[in-house]
Amino acid sequence: MTDNTSTRICFILRVKPEMLEEYRERHAAVWPEMLEALAATGWRNYSLFLDDDGLLVGYLETDDFATAQAAMAETAVNARWQAEMSAYFTQLEGRPDESMRVLPLVFNLEQQLAAATFAEERKTEQ
Template identity: 30%
Template sequence: MQRVAFKMKLKPGFKEEYQKRHAAIWPELKQLLQAAGISDYAIFLDEETNTLFAVQKLSGQSSQDLGNLAIVQKWWAYMADIMDTNPDNSPVTTPLQEVFYLP
């Protein structure tokens, strides 16, 4: 099991909307993430900087690029108005290196 962490940027004033949309995550997107081996997925917000910190566990050797799938692209478009995004609507993400872990 591999842990992956990354950060994203929320536009100011959209904390509640971000939470609302994720509380109602589409069942087909949730199923896709689970089928891809993603579990224990959490996103935290630093309200001082509007930085979102995400961490997830990955199982298996899934090399599938989920960003090429229509449901993921639809979710990105749905979230694009409240987050910093790339031209294809994918969230601007910065991978984070693990520097400490206490099991």
């Protein structure tokens, strides 16, 4: 269940087609230190989805994305991870974690259900 105070973040990057399998292998067993750093800096429910054409879609929930990114940027493990991961991506403007293209949220089922329920409850109260 998603916490109502969380911000949902979805981002995209592009993995080089010739490196797809190696990228998948690297993410099958991410360094424990990296996993711990992500959790400690507020990255929750973090998932990556990779299409066969190289489109990488990331999703996470956090209280404050800018704060979570900044906290990760200060960790030594993130610097090592980003240095290694940068070889896998195309069209980077800096490190991978600085080049994510964040997509705007246009629909969320739980938010709309809650709004509809609230509106219906207001009708019955009147």
